[in-house]
Amino acid sequence: xxxxxxxxxxxxxxxxxxxxxxxxxxxxxxxxxxxxxxxxxxxxxxxxxxxxxxxxxxxxxxxxxxxxxxxxxxxxxxxxxxxxxxxxxxxxxxxxxxxxxxxxxxxxxxxx
Numbered sequence: 040x041x042x043x044x045x046x047x048x049x050x051x052x053x054x055x056x057x058x059x060x061x062x063x064x065x066x067x068x069x070x071x072x073x074x075x076x077x078x079x080x081x082x083x084x085x086x087x088x089x090x091x092x093x094x095x096x097x098x099x100x101x102x103x104x105x106x107x108x109x110x111x112x113x114x115x116x117x118x119x120x121x122x123x124x125x126x127x128x129x130x131x132x133x134x135x136x137x138x139x140x141x142x143x144x145x146x147x148x149x150x151x
Contacts, residue, residue, distance in 0.1 A: 075151030076106065076121035082144040083136055086115045091141070098139045120151065 092110035099108040104125030109118040136143040
């Protein structure tokens with residue numbers, strides 16, 4: 040085998056490995072993107088400290104169908120992710136936020 044043939048073999052092998060890796064990553068990404076529920080981004084007034092975040096998290100975690108809650112104190116944002124098939128109406132989210140002692144200003148909803 041001469042050097043040119045060896046070089047071509049290495050290039051073909053590298054391309055095959057790269058294609059296999061990208062295909063696997065694409066399959067993982069596509070299955071993950073269809074496996075989730077809904078994400079709600081809630082703008083909330085009055086979030087100032089970790090105790091505020093804890094109070095809201097506690098209310099949401101007790102709610103059936105809530106997968107996770109993240110609170111961004113700096114931006115006054117509460118991010119709620121639900122299990123597949125669970126959705127909230129805006130009024131339901133306002134009640135949960137109000138029960139925690141805060142005011143919801145706006146909401147965006149997106150599928151995960």
